[in-house]
Amino acid sequence: MFSRPSHRRRSNTETVQLNLVPMLDAMVTMISFLLFTMSFLQLVSIDSPVPRASTTELEKQLAEKPVQLTLSLRKEESELWSPFERVPTVTIKNAEPGKPDIRAIHDALVKIKQQFPKEIRLILVPYATIPYDILIALMDNSRTLETTDGAVFLKNEQTGVDEPVKVLFPELIFGNLLGDNE
Amino acid sequence: MSFQRSIRNRTGRRRVRKEFELQLTSMMDVLVIILVFLLKTYSTAINSFTTVAGIKLPVSYSKDVPPDSLQVIITPEGLTFENARIVDFVIAAGGVGSTDSSYTFKTNDLDENGHRIVPLFDALIRAKEKSELLKQRSVKRDAYGKPLPFEGVLAIQADKSIQYDVIRKIMYTGAASGYSVFRFLAKAREGI
Structure with missing residues (x-):
């Protein structure tokens, strides 16, 4: 026996109502929590140790004659040199007065790194009025070796295998903390 | 005339009495998208460095x-x-x-x-x-x-x-x- 058509329809179309309100509450709470605890400003850092001077270290340096690569920045030009003349002095004209040619400095540093892959230290001697953003850009370019730069290899003394070097001169020291106003 | 109006009013009243349901599904969709975006871009700082208004960092x-x-x-x-x-x-x-x-x-x-x-x-x-x-x-x-x-x-x-x-x-x-x-x-x- 068939049931009434109206009755049959009613039994098939019975819908279950999902209660979304508690789920919505939880989501609003989570979004608020994420928004409040999120840090929108991501800071990074570049460390620089204080230069130290001691007579014993100086005597040792004079005996060893280290590279002690120095980057002197002036308003018109930049100069890469070594006080013990381990590398020939490289002079790079600034792109604009007061704006060092960061790309050319980086390329010159890569060439020196290829000669001295163990060297990690670079002494910076900026001029007094150089802005902080140019200084940060210079420090960035002096620290990191890009994928487009020529390969630099360093022999692993334990394994005897040449391994690629991933950093340029990560140890940056300011050499003119006691400098005059220029 | 007055008889017709009363009939019309009665039908109107009946419509208002119908149960009103807020459509939460679309709101849920939006919230899920916001939540996924926030979770993907979420980053917490391990330091408590503060900054000052107006500073332009390099x-x-x-x-x-x-x-x-x-x-x-x-x-x-x-x-x-x-x-x-x-x-x-x-x-x-x-x-x-x-x-x-x-x-x-x-x-x-x-x-x-x-x-x-x-x-x-x-x-x-x-x-x-x-x-x-x-x-x-x-x-x-x-x-x-x-x-x-x-x-x-x-x-x-x-x-x-x-x-x-x-x-x-x-x-x-x-x-x-x-x-x-x-x-x-x-x-x-x-x-x-």
Whole structure:
């Protein structure tokens, strides 16, 4: 026996109502929590140790004659040199007065790194009025070796295998903390 | 006529009585998208570095996330150390926030031939003594049972227009008060 058509329809179309309100509450709470605890400003850092001077270290340096690569920045030009003349002095004209040619400095540093892959230290001697953003850009370019730069290899003394070097001169020291106003 | 109106009103009343249901599904969709976006871009800082309004930080490729340390903030208006303004610059013709060298130290804020910033030196010494005292009282000890040494790290957060001469004075002052590492802070380049 068939049931009434109206009755049959009613039994098939019975819908279950999902209660979304508690789920919505939880989501609003989570979004608020994420928004409040999120840090929108991501800071990074570049460390620089204080230069130290001691007579014993100086005597040792004079005996060893280290590279002690120095980057002197002036308003018109930049100069890469070594006080013990381990590398020939490289002079790079600034792109604009007061704006060092960061790309050319980086390329010159890569060439020196290829000669001295163990060297990690670079002494910076900026001029007094150089802005902080140019200084940060210079420090960035002096620290990191890009994928487009020529390969630099360093022999692993334990394994005897040449391994690629991933950093340029990560140890940056300011050499003119006691400098005059220029 | 009045009979017809009453019938019409009755049907209207019946419509109003129908149960009103808020459509939450579309709102849920939006919230899920926002939640997924926030979870994907979520990043928490492991430090409590604060900044000051109006500072324009330079951008860096560095991937080093700075751990917590004492910090000095330099703006064209002055120096802030640990959320307290310690030095106000003398602003010249260029005005506040100008990119030229229109800010300078007051003469009585400097000593040692203009190399050392006196209020910063005092603040750094106080912070160092406080840190050493806390380390002496702490249960954390080194291998010889002595208190852990003072780290001597000073984070420098500067506006991108600040000149090296100011930063050099801060580094000199830091070195004179026993700080051995300067941590230059910058904004992370997007997409690294």
